[in-house]
């Protein structure tokens with residue numbers, strides 16, 4: 730019996746050693762891959778990279794997934810966005826994604842069976858979808874302008890949502906209004922950076938002003954109106970006021 734256990738243990742040790750031996754080359758290549766990824770990220774983070782390198786598709790064969798054919802050389806003059814403006818746009822994409830997650834958390838809170846405010850839940854789930862779409866449209870815009878050539882590693886990070894409970898519907902609407910005000914300021918900031926006497930990006934500034942700011946301002950007014958009505962109903966009817974308001978949302 731003792732002999733049997735001893736030989737089993739020996740077998741296990743040998744098997745493990747063999748496993749280590751086998752997995753070594755693999756873990757090395759994983760390490761190499763991680764290093765490559767890290768150096769790629771460093772390249773992407775360098776805001777001073779020049780435009781030419783930025784758009785030389787033929788280089789960097791190690792990046793994979795680009796197909797086996799070399800990307801042909803074509804004129805690059807049409808790719809003319811200012812780097813500071815691009816950076817602000819990338820920041821704005823993350824801003825929209827963050828807002829989307831915040832609204833998703835609000836929707837989930839009001840959808841809880843113990844909270845049960847279906848009107849609020851749907852309102853915030855819809856807002857989450859819209860914010861996600863705003864982010865997606867800005868990504869498409871960068872692509873349209875030829876500015877989405879390199880790796881997208883640093884374009885989006887999944888945010889952690891700090892707040893997950895609200896005292897009542899009014900508190901959530903108030904926070905939504907503050908969130909929208911922050912997003913509006915951030916869009917204004919992109920516009921300010923992207924306009925200017927020399928590098929005025931007329932098209933982007935027009936798009937952000939006409940589409941994004943337009944929606945922001947109407948959205949803010951809508952939230953402000955809803956908040957006023959709800960607060961009036963709360964002050965006269967308390968919980969019943971919120972119940973009725975939710976039905977009508």
Ligand SMILES: *[C@@H]1O[C@H](CO)[C@@H](O)[C@H](O)[C@H]1NC(C)=O
Nearest residue numbers: 820823824827887888889890
């Ligand atoms: C998005 O949210 C994260 C928290 O998860 C935060 O660190 C980051 O600064 C936010 N980004 C923007 C652009 O608001």
Ligand SMILES: [Fe+2]
Nearest residue numbers: 825860863912
């Ligand atoms: Fe938005």
